[in-house]
Amino acid sequence: MNGEKRILLEYADKINPEKAEDYIKVGGYKGLEKARKMKPKQIIEEVKKSKLRGRGGAGFSTGMKWSFVPEHAPVKYVVCNLDEGEPGTYKDRIICEKNAQALLEGMAICALAIGAKKGYIYCRGEYPHIVRLLNNAIESAKKAGVLEDFDIEVRMGAGAYVCGEETALIESIEGKRGEPRFKPPFPGVEGLWGVPTVVNNVETFACIPYILTHGAEWFASIGAPDYPGTKVLTLTGDINNPTYFEVPTDYLLSDVIYKLGGGIKGGRKLKAVQVGGSSGAFIPPENIHTSIDFDSMSRIGASLGSGAVFVLDETRDIVDVATRIAKFFEHESCGKCNPCREGTFRMYEMMQRINAGRGSEEDLENILVLSRVMQKASLCGLGQAAPIPIETTIKHFREDYMRKLM
Amino acid sequence: MGKSYAEIIMPYKDKKGGLIEAFHALQREFNYIPEEALKEAARIFKIPESKAYGVATFYSHFSVEKRGKYIIRMCESAPCHVAGAGEVLKALEQYLGIKVGETTPDGKFTLELCECVGQCQAIPVITINDDVVLSVSPERIPEILKKYE
C-alpha cells in the first residue's frame, strides 16, 4: 500500500454519486439521522471535538465557525464553496463526482446545527457537468426524503477565481460583481443577503457525515492531531503519477511526491514543489520531509491550501513559472483594493521584465517591498497571497533570478 | 427565430440574485450577452443597467461582445503552462488564423485564454464551449477541431 486512507473517496466509482440509495446502501445519511436526534448545540460540540478544520485553505475550526452563528436569527443559510479555482486543484470536483451525496448530507447536518432551511452550492462555471450531477443528486436525495425540508440550490459561477473567497462568493450568489467584502462583519453574522451564513468548502462538508457517524474521537485520531482527518490531494507537474489521492493529514510531502506520485518524471531531480495551488509557497527540496498538515506546512513558510501539489523538476525555469503565476493574479484580481489591483499588475510587469532578461536588481527589491505591502494591506486573501509564490521563489532560488537580470 | 430575450430571462426572475443565472442562459443561446438582452435583464431584475453591465463585464465567461459559435479556451495556468500550453496556443492561432481574443471570419471559433479549469489530470487542457479536451498537443489540433467544423 502507498499509505492512502480513503474516507470520502472510499466508494469512489463503486456507487453512483447521483443516487441517494447507492449512498445509503454504503452507510450514507446515518450521520444526518443521528444529527436529527441531537440538539443543534450538541452537533456543533461534536464537530468542534472532531477538530475538523476548513479544507478550503484557511484552516479555521469548522465547529467554531458554526458556533458564531447567532441562534435566534430568523433566516440563515448554508453555503458550499465549490469554486475551487487554485490552478492544479480539482479535488472538490472529484469529491462530487465520487461522493456527491456526502456533501449534501454534510450541508444538511450543518443546516440542523445552525438552524438553516436553505443551502446554496456555488459551483465554478468551469464545471457545468458538476452542476448537472449535483442537481440530480439533490433530486434523488429529495425523493429519498433524507433532506426533509432542507432545500439546496446550485448556482454557477462565471469565471472568477476571486469568487472562491467566501464573501466574494456571497456577492456572486446575490447576482453582483464578485468583489470581496471587508470583514468584520463575518458571514456567520452577516452573510448572504445580510443574514447569518456558514460558508464551507466541499471537502469540509463531506467530512461531516463521517464525523457524526463514527464519532468525533474517531475522526480526531486520524492524521495530524491538530489538523486531523484526511486530505484529498491533486498532483500535477513533472510527476509520474499525476492524479488524485486521499491521505491522512500527517502524510509526508516527500512521500506524496515519491510514493504516491511515483517520483519525478524521467528520473530527474526535484527543483521545487508548490503546495496549495498558485497562491502557495514554493518549497525547496530540503523542506519536503514535512507532514502536509496545516501547521507543519506553516512552519516551513508554506500552506496546505487546496491540497494541490505542483512539482517542478530540475530543468524548469522557475522565474518563468513565477511570471506565469504573476499573470494569473493580475488576471484574477477583482480590482477593488489598491494594493491588489495595482500590485498584481505591476508585479506581473516587473516579473515579465525580469523573465525577459530586462530586469534589474532594483526590480527585485521593488518586488519584495511590494510583496510585503500586498500581504499586509490587501483587502482579501487573494491580494495577500498573490505575492507569496514570487517571494518564496526569490527567497529560495535567488540565483535563478540573478541569472536573468540585465 | 428562437426565444425572445425576455423569454430566456423570465425563468430566473424570481430567483433571488438570479441575474448571473439569466446571463448564463443568454450565453447558452447566443454565446454572448447582446446589449438589448442586457437591458431587458436589467429591467426584469429591476436593477440599473450600469450595474447589470458591471456584472456582465466582471466575469470572464461572460462577454458583451459578439463571439463565435464555439469558444475555445486555452488554459494557461502554471501546470498547463509547464505542460506546454504555449505551444498549443501558437498552434491554435496558426490553425485558426486568428489571435487570442479574436473570432474566425466565418463566426465559428473564438479563441480565448483562461485559467485553470480543474481538469489537471491530463494537461494541457482546452475547452470548447462545455466540452473539455484533455492532453492537447499541437499535432492533435486539426483532429480535435474537425468535430466542430
Next chain:
Amino acid sequence: MITLTIDGKRVTVPKGTSLLDACRIAGADIPTLCHDPELSLAGSCRMCVVEVAGRRNLIASCVTPAEEGMQVETESEAVIEARRIILELLLARHKLECHVCERDGDCKLQDYCYRYGVKDSRFKGEEPHFYKEDPNPFIERDYDKCIMCTKCIRACAEITGAFAINLKNRGHNAVISTAFDLGLKDSTCVFCGQCIMVCPVGSLVSKVEKGRGRTYQTEKVRTVCTYCGTGCTLELKVLNDRVVGVNSIRDEKLSPANRGALCVKGRFGWDFIDSPERLKEPLVRKNGELMPVSWEEALDYTAKRLKEVKEKWGSDSIAVFTSARTTNEENYLLQKLARAVIGTNNIDHCARL
C-alpha cells in the same frame, strides 16, 4: 463605552465607533481616499491602514470597529511603508499633469504624496489608458487620473440615485463606466455633479469651471441657490470680481436643505451672471427705441410718469408685480412702495405660475 490605546494615548469611545473615528478622536490624522461619511463603506483604498498589536496584517481603520483594549499605531514603519507604496502604485496609473490640473492644490493624492514624500513611483510602467472623450457640456471625465476610490459611483447611487455609473471589467482593467460605456448624455446621468463633489483628484471636473481659476485662488462666498424653492446652500467661487464656479458645502449645519447635493442648475447654471446680455445701464424708450441713460434720468423719468398716472387715474390704476426670485427685503420694499407710496394693494407676483 470602549477604551483603547492609539499612539500611546488612551481614548474612550462609544461601542460601534469605527477605528478611524477613534483614531481621529485621539488626534491622529489618518489619510483616506475612499472613505466618505455620507456614503457606504468601501474599505478599498487601504490608505487608512493602521497597525494593531497582535494582528498579522495591517487593519483598514475605516471598516474596522474599535475594540476594547486595542493597541493601535497609526504611523508605524509598516503603516508608512504601506501608504507610500499605495501612493506610488496610484501615481503609476495617474496622469501627472498637476500644472494644468483643475484640482491642483485641492487634490488628496497630491496632499498625501506631499505628506509621505512620494516624489515618484518606482512602479512606473504601462501608462493609464482609460481616457475616453465624453462630449457632454458639464462633466469632464478623465479616468487616466482616476484612483478608483469609487466614491463617484456611490455618490451617484446613494445621494442622487441616478445609478448612471458603475465599474466595468475587473482587476487592473476595471474602470468607472456607464452602461455600455456610453457618454453620460446617453446614460441615466442627471448632471447633478455629485461625482465631482466627491472626487478626491482631478478625474472628474466641471467643464463649465475649467480654466477659470483653481480653488485656492478663489474666494468663497456661501449663499443660497437662485433656482427652485428647495433652498440649497452653495458656495460661489470668486476670482477677480467674477463668479468662476460653485462648490458644495456638505456640513448639514451650513447646508441644511441639501447637505451639499445640488442639481444641474445649481452646480452648472451660474454663468448667466456674466452673460454679455446682462443689462448694465438703465434704458428709457425714446422715439420707440430703448436707449441707455443715466440712473438719474431713468429714475426721475420713472417717478415722473408714475406720479402722472397716479394723479390722472388714481392709485389703483397702477399695479406692481414683485418677484419670487428677488430677496425678502426687496419684496418687502416693493410691497411697501406699492401700498405706502403709490397707495394701492395691486401687488402680486408669479407665485402661481
Next chain:
Amino acid sequence: MTNSIKDLEEEAEVIFLIGTNTTENHPVIGYKIRQNVLKRGAKLIVADPRRIELADLAEVYLPFKPGTDIMLINAMMHVIIKENLLDKEFIEKRTEGFEEVKEIVEKYTPELAARICGVPAEDIVKAARIYAEADKAAICYAMGVTQHSKGTDNVKAICNLAMLTGNIGKPGSGVNPLRGQNNVQGACDMGGLPDVYPGYQKVEIEENRSKFEKAWGVKLPDRKGLTLTEAINAALEGKIKALYIMGENPMLSDPDSHHVEEALDNLEFLVVQDIFLTETAAKADVVLPGVSFAEKDGTFTNTERRVQRVRKAVNPRGNAKPDWQILCEVATRLGYPMSYQSPEEIFEEIRSLTPSYAGITYKRIEETGIQWPCPDTDHPGTPILHKEKFVRGRGKFHPVEYREAAEMPDDEYPLILTTGRNLYHYHTGTMTRRVAAIDQHKPHNEVEIHPRTAQLYGIKDGDMVRLSTRRGSIKLKARITENIKEGVVFTTFHFGEAAANHLTNASALDPVAKIPEFKVAAARIEKI
C-alpha cells in the same frame, strides 16, 4: 410645507406625490425621496398623468387624467372611511366638519373615480390603504395640483385626506407644497400679494392696517388689490394704466401670451426692473438694471419656510444696482424717502412687523437658516407646523366636489395639453437659456406624446409639429414617450421661441387663488 425637507428623507414611511415631478423640478428633494425609498424602504404613491421618474419606485402609480384630482382624492377618502382606516382620535380632538366631508365622499366610489380618472379602481383602493395604514405619511404636491381652475379645491381635498388620517403635525407627515421658485415663499411671506401685508396679515382687517399705517406713517388703502392675472385683464380693459414689474417675465410665464402682449401694449407706462432684456422688458418704457443673487445681500425663504442668507459675492455688473437700492431711489423720488443702508436694516423692519419672522435675525441665521414661525429670538424655529393645534384652533374639513376642467377636449381640439418644466431649465429660461452649457444640452422645446397618440397623427420621434389651442399655436419637436398618458401632451414654458403660454388658457382662473389652468387646455397637434 407643513414639514421639513429632511422629513421626506428620514421620517416619512409613505410619501404620496401628486402633481409634482419632483426629480425634475425639485431635484434635490427628489433625491431625498428616492433615498428614503432605497435606504429606508419608504413606500411611494405617485399620481401624475406623466410617468415621472419616481413612478418607477412607486408601490402604486396612478396615471390619472389631468384635472381629475378631486375625483381621485375623494375616492381615496371614500375607501379610507369605508374601510375604517381613518384616525378617529385625531378627527375628534383636532378637527371639525368631518361629517360633511363624509357625506360628500360617499358617492365617490373607486369605480366612479376609475371611470373619470382613467386609472384602475383597485389601484385607487391600494393607494388609499397604503396612505392610511402608514404611521407617518406625507403628501407632496406642486403646480400639478394648483395650476387648475379648481386649484384651491384640489388643495382643500388634499388637506382633507391628511386630516382624515391624522397625518398633520407630526414628523414625516404633513401637506407639503413644493415651491417652484427660490423665493416664492418669501415673496408671499413679505406681502407680495394683493390681500395681505407681510406675515399674511389681511389688509382688509382694520387692526392690521392701522399697525402698518403707524409703522409706515401713511394712510393705506383698505380694499384688497388685483392679482397678477386680474391686473393683466384690467390692463386690457384700460383700468390699469401703469405697471411696475420687478424680476418677472409675464410675457412667457403668464397664460395666453397674446393676451398678455395686448395688455402690456395697452398700458400708458411700463417699468421693468430685471437683469436681462426679457420678452417683457423689451416692451417697457423704462428698464432698470437690477442684479443677480450673486451681487447682493439679503434673505430667501425656501419651501420649508427656512429663512436663509443670500450673500453678495461680486459687485453689480456694469452700472446695475441691487434691486433694493433701486426701490429706495424710486420711493424717494415719489416723495416717500427710503434711506436703508443695508438689507439687514430692511430685515429688522420686516421682523418688527411680521410676527412669524420676529425672532429671526441676520446674526441667528449666519450659519443655519431658521424655519418660521419664529416669534422671538429664543425660539428655535418651527420644523413642523400644526403640532399641537392648527393656527385657527381646529382643523376644518372643507368638502369639495369634482368639476370638470374649464376646457375639455372636443372634436376640434381632441387632446389635453399640460405644461410644466424640465430638469435643465428654469421658469421662463431668462437665466438658464443664458447658461452656455445648459443651452447647449437642451436648446429646444419639445412636446411629449404617447406613441399611440403619435401614431394617430402620423407623428414620429423628432418630427417638427404644430401644437395648437384656441389661443394660438407653436412649432416644436415631437418626443415620443410612453411616459405620458394617451391623449395627453406635455410641453414646457422655458422657451420664448416656442412658448407654451401662447397656448394656455387665461380665462379659466381658480376663483380663489386666481391661478390659471396651465395644466389643462384642449389642444390639437399636426405634423409639419
